[in-house]
């Protein structure tokens with residue numbers, strides 16, 4: 001293992017030497033004066049979106065930075081977390097040479113992105129109580145290990161990982177530790193965002209797809225040191241977050257109270273759902289959740305899944321995932337939907 005985290009050493013050579021594409025909006029940055037823009041071959045007739053969007057999404061970043069207590073230089077926005085995660089692979093992993101570590105059962109995209117990028121995915125199973133097996137992870141690391149993916153709260157298990165385990169990885173691993181906090185707004189755990197200064201090898205990803213209710217606009221956020229962000233900025237497509245997404249995200253993030261009210265309702269409904277599931281005969285185990293879904297072990301997942309489908313309720317059968325035999329994952333719906341679900345469950 002390398003002795004110390006060194007960002008230059010883990011950056012792909014082709015990325016390190018890359019001279020990024022310079023867009024019209026890179027070469028002339030507006031100072032707010034009224035100008036005649038004839039530099040980007042756009043159609044000049046105004047329809048709201050005839051101009052290219054801000055490649056660095058400055059207004060949205062300024063607002064998010066204020067709310068999250070980080071600076072704009074620590075942020076990169078992408079077309080969903082999926083793009084952000086892909087950029088991380090492409091910046092740091094040499095195809096057919098490097099490897100990453102993922103911790104199943106977890107979010108499936110880390111593995112798919114490894115495949116797309118021709119990067120070996122070393123899977124180190126969570127323990128039976130769904131915690132990272134830190135000694136086994138460190139054992140799996142070699143010179144070619146660039147990334148470890150930590151999903152906390154974890155999908156599909158719902159739990160947050162112990163702070164000490166994550167801290168140990170950040171301290172002992174000399175590549176990048178990517179903490180996916182897609183569900184952090186439903187959790188009572190503190191975000192790792194507040195540790196960016198302490199750990200130069202920390203990347204935190206968040207999304208507007210879950211608590212913020214904007215899955216349809218595709219907006220993912222990556223928080224990391226300015227050094228890491230500037231490498232990712234070099235390789236991102238110039239206009240990766242479109243104008244409509246930037247506008248919609250801005251409106252929603254400004255409306256913090258509305259988001260918070262929905263989160264409170266979802267947490268209330270999660271608690272109602274947990275109580276109902278606990279009392280069902282065919283539910284064998286309910287896993288504690290720190291997210292907007294609950295995972296339940298049932299007597300026969302295929303049968304219960306089909307019965308729910310027959311009643312027009314679609315849940316996720318997670319039985320194919322390791323350590324998740326006969327489990328169903330229930331997303332928390334509106335109070336009305338949740339009431340209907342509970343009534344149906346009681347009839348099965």
Ligand SMILES: *Cc1c(COP(=O)(O)O)cnc(C)c1O
Pocket residue numbers: 079080081082083107151155180182206207208209210215218219220
């Ligand atoms: C839903 C989810 C995301 C969100 O991905 P987007 O591309 O931002 O919609 C990211 N990570 C995990 C673990 C998720 O469950």
